Amino acid sequence: MERKEYSMMDVAPTVSAVLGLPVPAQAKGKPIAEMAQDLAGVPRVAVLAPDALGEFAWSLWKQEMPFLRSLHARRSILLRSVMPSITPVNFATMVTGTDLEGHGVRSRELPFACETLFDVVRRAGGKSAGIGLDNYTGTMLLARHADIAGNAGRGTDDDVADLILRIAAEQQPTFLIAQLGRVDDTFHKHGPSSPAVAPMLRDTDARLGRLVEGLTALQYGVILLADHGQHDVLGPDGKVTGGSHGTDSDQDCLVPCTWSAGAQAA
Numbered sequence: 001m002e003r004k005e006y007s008m009m010d011v012a013p014t015v016s017a018v019l020g021l022p023v024p025a026q027a028k029g030k031p032i033a034e035m036a037q038d039l040a041g042v043p044r045v046a047v048l049a050p051d052a053l054g055e056f057a058w059s060l061w062k063q064e065m066p067f068l069r070s071l072h073a074r075r076s077i078l079l080r081s082v083m084p085s086i087t088p089v090n091f092a093t094m095v096t097g098t099d100l101e102g103h104g105v106r107s108r109e110l111p112f113a114c115e116t117l118f119d120v121v122r123r124a125g126g127k128s129a130g131i132g133l134d135n136y137t138g139t140m141l142l143a144r145h146a147d148i149a150g151n152a153g154r155g156t157d158d159d160v161a162d163l164i165l166r167i168a169a170e171q172q173p174t175f176l177i178a179q180l181g182r183v184d185d186t187f188h189k190h191g192p193s194s195p196a197v198a199p200m201l202r203d204t205d206a207r208l209g210r211l212v213e214g215l216t217a218l219q220y221g222v223i224l225l226a227d228h229g230q231h232d233v234l235g236p237d238g239k240v241t242g243g244s245h246g247t248d249s250d251q252d253c254l255v256p257c258t259w260s261a262g263a264q265a266a
Contacts, residue, residue, distance in 0.1 A: 005078040005254075006032050008090055011225070012097035012117050015045050018221055019174065021124055026114035027097025038075060038261055039221035046168065046176040046220045047094060048211060050157075050204055051087060051184035052245065054229015055254040057192040057201075064198050065205035071212075071224065071258040078254050081228045085245050085252040087137045087184070090227035095142070095177060108140040117175055118145050126174030129167050131160060138179030148173055157182045161207050165214045172218065180204065184230070191232040191240035192251075212260050226255040 009029030016023045017031035018039045039045070055078060062069050081090045082099040092105035095117045100106060104113030121128045131150030132138015138160070143149035150167050152159040157180045164178050183204055190196040208224060215222050230243040231251040245252040 003076050003078050004034075005080060006257075008079050008081050008093045008227075009097050009099060011047070011079070011094045011223070015047070015117055015175065015223075016120060018042060018045055019121070021120050024096050024098075024115040024117060024120055026102045028099065028102065029097045032077065034075070034077070035223070035259055039223075039259060042219060042221035042261065044168075044172065044174050044176070044218070044220045045223065046164070046178070046211075046215050047223045047225070048164075048178050048180065048208065049091070049094070049225055049227055050180045050208070051182075051227055052187050052192075052230045052243075053183050053201075053204070053226040053255070054192070054245075054251065055256050056229050056231065056251040057187065057197070058256045060193055061198060061201050064201045067205045067209035067212075068224070068258070071260060072256060075258050075260075077257050079225055079257045081253040081255065083248055083253075085228040085247065087179075087227050088141055091137050091141060091177075091179065094225075094227070095145075105141065108137045112145065116145060117177075118147070121173075121175045122147060124174075127171065128175040129171070129173040129177070131164050131167065131176065131178040133160060133179070133181050136179055136181045138181065142177055142179065146173075146177075150178070157204065157207060161211050164211060168215055168218050168220065176220070179227075180207070183226075187230045187243040189242060191243040192230045193232050194240050216260055222260045223257070224259065225257040228252055229255055
């Protein structure tokens with residue numbers, strides 16, 4: 001079945017629609033109707049992003065990810081990353097609804113040049129959380145601007161998952177966004193088509209299952225997506241030597257997206 005394609009700029013307007021809040025002021029995207037309808041009624045939203053798990057890798061390895069495959073069997077769309085297809089730019093787009101020209105975040109150390117979901121939630125009296133690993137976009141950009149800064153140190157994506165669930169249970173932020181950065185690291189090292197990435201993806205699938213179960217029990221609507229994809233880098237002998245991204249190719253820009261309704265909307 002052919003899936004509908006939307007823009008990464010549509011994520012923030014969709015979160016706003018689900019939460020019944022205004023869209024960030026400079027947003028260029030529009031709410032994704034089917035997602036907003038499915039998640040209607042949840043009091044909180046969590047955006048979970050396995051970094052670089054794009055459509056190219058997903059099409060190759062989805063048999064290794066039964067939990068995520070089960071979600072996509074029910075609800076599945078494609079998102080197109082904004083350019084350049086790199087992490088800080090597209091995480092910034094997720095929380096602003098605009099592209100690089102609008103938000104100005106070319107690198108994770110920079111400030112936002114426009115309103116974000118963090119601002120919108122804060123103005124409505126709620127709190128937001130940004131979560132990731134130390135020195136990654138999840139901490140250096142998202143946590144820096146959120147009300148609750150979740151830094152899992154130099155650990156693993158399991159450490160990030162543990163922190164997500166702890167923050168969600170103890171502080172219940174209205175909006176939570178988290179980067180699972182080790183997926184991108186593994187793809188860069190081996191290349192997204194290398195069989196060497198399969199164990200990491202199996203672990204990621206189990207981790208996402210644990211997160212969705214825990215978060216939906218806390219009445220979160222959970223959105224699962226990636227910031228960008230990756231393509232293989234080939235050596236002189238034509239063999240895959242690693243992975244990269246940043247181009248306007250479908251391999252770098254198209255990412256699968258699915259979602260799971262919280263308890264109130266199940």
